[in-house]
Amino acid sequence: MDSTSTVLLRPGEADRALAGHPWIYAGEILRATKPPADGEIVQVKDHRQRFLGVGFFNSKSKINVRILSPERIEINEAFFEGRIRAALEVRRRHLPEATSFRVVNAESDFLSGLIVDKYGDVLVLQISSLGMDQRKAQIVAALQKIFSPRAIVERSDAASRKFEGLTEVNEVISGEFDGECFVNLNGLKFETDLREGHKTGMYLDQQANYQAVSRFAKGGQVLDCFSFLGGFGLHSARAGAAHVHFLDQSAQAIEASKRNALANGLMEKCSFETINVFDWLKANTAVKPHEKVIPRFDLIILDPPSFTRNRASVPDALRGYKEIHLRALKLLKPGGTLATFCCSHHVSAELFQDSLLSAAFDTRKLLRRVATYSQSPDHPIIPMIPETEYLKGFAFEVVS
Secondary structure: OOOOOEEEEOOOOOHHHHHOOOEEEHHHEEEEOOOOOOOOEEEEEOOOOOEEEEEEEOOOOOEEEEEEEOOOOOOOHHHHHHHHHHHHHHHHHHOOOOOEEEEEEHHHHOOOOEEEEEEOOEEEEEEOOHHHHHOHHHHHHHHHHHHOOOEEEEEEOOHHHHHHOOOOEEEEEEEOOOOEEEEEEOOEEEEEEOOOOEOOEOOHHHHHHHHHHHOOOOOOEEEEEOOOOOHHHHHHHHOOOOEEEEEEOOHHHHHHHHHHHHHOOOHHHEEEEEOOHHHHHHHHOOOOOOOOOOOOEEEEEEOOOOOOOOHHHHHHHHHHHHHHHHHHHHOEEEEEEEEEEEOOOOOOHHHHHHHHHHHHHHOOOOEEEEEEEEOOOOOOOOOOOHHHOOOEEEEEEEOO
8 A cells, every 4th residue: 555645635524435435526535645647546644644435536537536445455357256145145035036236326335436236147237436447357256266157248338437537338248138138036036137228237226125015915906117128017916916008118128128028927917008107197087077086096107207316406396296296195095005216315314205205295195105105125225325315205095
């Protein structure tokens, strides 16, 4: 470490790093003892020269340093193997039956800028920081040693890579794989495209919630809004729903949902519609003056994509959430359940719940909260790193 550049922080800027947050922003840095190269390992110290950790430096990014360890250690293949094995042990402890899950969740597993998802015997790698990108060979070698996967696919195609000075990558980097596979979640089969699908193929963060929400479906009429590959709806159908109607504006997603329903022997209980969910909810709650909407569903599931990417658009997002809650509540039978989710870090659970309660007030519905949801345990939450917590959800029952 003697030849390593040292980044010194301004007075008062060390507390977050001491508490365990890995990001050091450009504005928090006082100076460097010598100019570090982008991607290089640097030491981080406070203005009094007290050691805080080692991490990757990148002058191109607003996050100038991503701390990897509070100790002076060498960042090599053995380091990555140790960290990945530790992350895998967390998954084995909390999701012992799962065959598909997130192995590494970046900051949650103290590997800022690295995501690794496991889909059966195929791994999908997503890198969003320059330091990680420069050490890809070491990461891949560690993954091969631990998992011996059939293939490793790189889906480093997030637009955020440009902020690190990186280009997008989508390729098979180990083994042979055409992109299509069936993924087992809670005993159900889901066809997914690991080369072209959302994120790294599908949303693994809802795996535990698929099962949890389905307990409200037995014997009922279910509406699965923003259904994507049919996770919530198919779990509900298997749990004994009388019928499930799937809504998604992507024709490709709806076709995949149909194939998934067939693959799991659930097609007879399911119907599908390719449509904008807002438009569908509006059309199905529109009535003439002095008429009332006839409630039709026993369980409605709302799992939309994020309505906001930054704090400035939170008010607009909350209006969007209130709108879909208001429409959904009108379609829910007395005693029925609304399961609703928000995947934006910028919208807190309190604000999200308030949007629902405001809709309940406007529709004169009294609600009983019967469940609270978070992201599946393969997406760990480190409270000192608020960015690791983003998914929140509730189930509310209409008091009859």
